[in-house]
Amino acid sequence: MTTALTRPPLVRSSDRIIAGVCAGLAAHLGWPVKGVRIGMVLASLAGGAGLAFYAWLWIMVPTADESARRNARRPASPIAPAVPRAMPGATTTGDAAAVRPPWFRVGGVRYGKEILLGAGLLLVAGILIAQLLGVNVPLGTLIPAAAVLGGASIAWMQLDETRRAGLLDKTKADQAGGWARLAAGLALVVAGVLVMVSGSGSWEQTWLALLASVAVLGGVVLVLLPWALKFWRDLETERAGRIRETERAEIAAHLHDSVLQTLALIQRRAANEHDVVRLARAQERELRNWLFQDPGKDAGQLSDRIKAVAAEVEDSLGNAVEVVSVGDTAMTESHEALVQASREAMLNASRHGGGAVSVYLEVSAGRTEVFIKDRGPGFDLQDVPEDRLGVRESIIGRMKRHGGTASITSTEDGTEVRLGLPAIPTDYAEGKS
Amino acid sequence: MTNIQGTGPQGTGPSRPAQPVRVVIVDDHGIFRSGLKADLDASIHVVGEAATVEQAIAVIAQERPEVVLLDVHLPGGLGGGGREVIAGSAALLATTKFLALSVSDAAEDVVAVIRAGARGYVTKTISGAEITDAVFRVAGGDAVFSPRLAGFVLDAFGTAPADIADDELDRLSARELEVMRLIARGYSYKEVAKELFISIKTVETHVSAVLRKLQLSSRHELTKWAAERRLL
Structure with missing residues (x-):
């Protein structure tokens, strides 16, 4: 299909029911949104294939915001016009993102660890669900499973929210809401898993299991906390480094375009004092203006x-x-x-x-x-x-x-x-x- | 400008002192230091050079020069540049005068070194004769204002003689405003004196008073202004 070149990029839409996957997919393929949604639901009934596909897309495909940010992070460097900024011909008809993101690679590069974690969790959940569905369909298993899925969804949607919060600098009230959602999701998942594992659903066993799992969780947190903190700090450092790198690239680009060119000109005109002074003055003025200009003015x-x-x-x-x-x-x-x-x-x-x-x-x-x-x-x-x-x-x-x-x-x-x-x-x- | 009188220890005019003025040049660019040395008048003795904050403080303490030509932006120390050098040489401020020398016209850079105790500020593009003159003036105890610095002062203190300020340090007198305005217009001290029908000594007194206010005023707007402006 040659029309692929003019397609809007595959990003998750902000017009969402769960995570904007269907709407994004519909926009990308040029199909009606409703059709895609119904198709997804039907596919889900076919042994959960739709669910798996949906979850996979959810993890791998960035939102429009993320996609735009990822592309914006590349400095508009006039030094390197030879480096292609995007796939040739990837002109977009969509308005959200400037270029079509290489979405099949993006996650692997940027959110590698998160995706591995998510995929692992999904695999475990899938095996569990398949096993449970394979034997028979007892309500006592299906309800906790649904609880687990629901809780995970809530928590994951929260993940989306916090990513956007970083961009928009949301207020504290929203943050509190986010924490509440995270806690609700966690509670749901924990309760669901407990009931599922304890099987019988009797309170006594559930309490015992809860106690045991809380103890285990506590132990795990104790062990992982310093590691997680270190990981977080590394992430922050890396992010700061990346920002610095971008700034440096921008400055280098500017100096290349202005100062280096002027210096080359000055060398060629070294014999003419008048020209040298004029060039130096003009360059000084330009550089000063660039360095000290007040963007708010x-x-x-x-x-x-x-x-x-x-x-x-x-x-x-x-x-x-x-x-x-x-x-x-x-x-x-x-x-x-x-x-x-x-x-x-x-x-x-x-x-x-x-x-x-x-x-x-x-x-x-x-x-x-x-x-x-x-x-x-x-x-x-x-x-x-x-x-x-x-x-x-x-x-x-x-x-x-x-x-x-x-x-x-x-x-x-x-x-x-x-x-x-x-x-x-x-x-x-x-x-x- | 041989008729400009300073208050130097010899009581001579700043441009023809009996003894050479001892100067330390602090700048991290070697090329600029040597160029400046070549440009300065023969009656100025460069007794030391430094390229970093630490070097500068050490050289100044050792040589005890009359004037330090100090770049605003310097590597080393805690990143405070020229301001840090002045702070580190605070004990010598009575005998050693600092003249800030900068390629930067940014208000906060200039105002920061002046408030730290520099007696004047000139841009690096001025001629050797002008800088020599500025050195003698600073050595004589006077302040050196470039048009740009005068512009900053007018911007910071306002162009109207304020009467609502409760602290005398927070405003300029009508005469000081006139002097600042003329300097901003590119007048030399001599021309200011002629224009206002006052003596050069009086002009110098006014400029020194403005410098003192700039250094001591706790005027909220001044610091806020200096922090906010990134404009020329």
Whole structure:
């Protein structure tokens, strides 16, 4: 069947009755869910084949969440485009998982021990059930068996829940509910097994058996507890290691794409000092932005725009433009004018100042101000020819049209352009400082 | 800037002292240390170098330099970097001044070393002449503020002279705010003095006062701010 390539991945569905196996299977095969469920029940009647198949799928097939997480764990590394991320052509029509998981391997790799344990338990349970069913079908055996199965199901569904809890960080109330379910499942299984083993069902024998098994269980717990704790700790360590590994891979990918490329470029252009400085500055800016960016901060704020403009000026003219910003605000039309005026001032400062340019942005409750300072020889505004639009139109005129102010102070030590914008643009013309 | 007066023991201007300033450079990058040594003025004597927190504390205790040029990020110790070096040399703070030197502009890095006791902070990209000037200034007992650090201070203390704060350490005076704002705009101390019609000595006093507040203020917002900001 060539249509297999376009099938959604086999994952357990969240639209579940027991564990979402039937719904997942139906989605994967493109069959109606009801049909699959009825088929499963019918198969269960045929000597429990359906039950075994269901249990097997339950253990082996991940939920959509797990599948997505497992795939997400691979870093999107641009270093290794040669490493195929998924089977070719495994485009999905499903929405939950991005790629079709290699589900037949997944469990064996990640939950190997759990699956072995589960399979062993299943085998034992299957043999027990087969034996008991083979002889005759006494109610006294069937009920405890059902209790065992029910208890196991409850506990196992809990296992699913806790896996998801790790992802969603569920509340404590849910956790308590989970423990209650686990305890109920355990009680059911223990009671069922006891009744089944003691056979007769007489209270006296059951009590004795209970006592004995509790004693044995206690002993086993005593022996296994340190081992289990160690195992748990190893698991935690392994998980932490894996997280670190992922982070490292991500950093390596980024450095490869940015810093190494720039260093190679710098080596090739070593003769041109101007280019080297420009490349180094641009790379520094990029790396800084990557290292220190605040993911919680809104993008596209005024300070971001000013910094972007400064970077552009730095790239085109080669002189450093240092931006210091205090406060921030969302962009409006007048703020855009302020950014454009700042850009013009930075261009002038970089071009005529011939050195580093200092830019200071301050946003306070009532006012937004930008200061652009260079250390060039300075100029007199009166001497600027009328036809030069840079200063007159692009800076002063533009700010006035948007209800702001602009002033230029120039001495032999340098020039400073001061741009101001009131919080709510009005027509008032503020005195130039 | 020969007219900047310091309060050094010789009473000379910071850029032309009678005796060379003894300096220890602490940085884990050997290339950077040697580059810095070559860049520094001849009147600065580099008497020691260190690459880790432990080395730095040992070298500083042995050489007792006037100024330590201290990288914020250092290997060794308990992972505290430059902050840990200052803490480990606390007994010498009266005679040895620390000037933080960092490639990092991250607010929490800078504020952490300043609060630990550094007298100033400059970025590693500044020129040899500027760093020489900063060394003399710190040796003279003054504080060195880069525009970026001034920006941090304004961000942390607020740009309006607060009147609700009950502790004097928790706010900047109107004059201190003006000084900080001008430094953030890229003004040198001399230019600040000229702009505000005050003496350079007064500017230095204001900057030192701001530094003290930055170091001593228990202002809740300051620490919270420093922890929260990962922005430039």
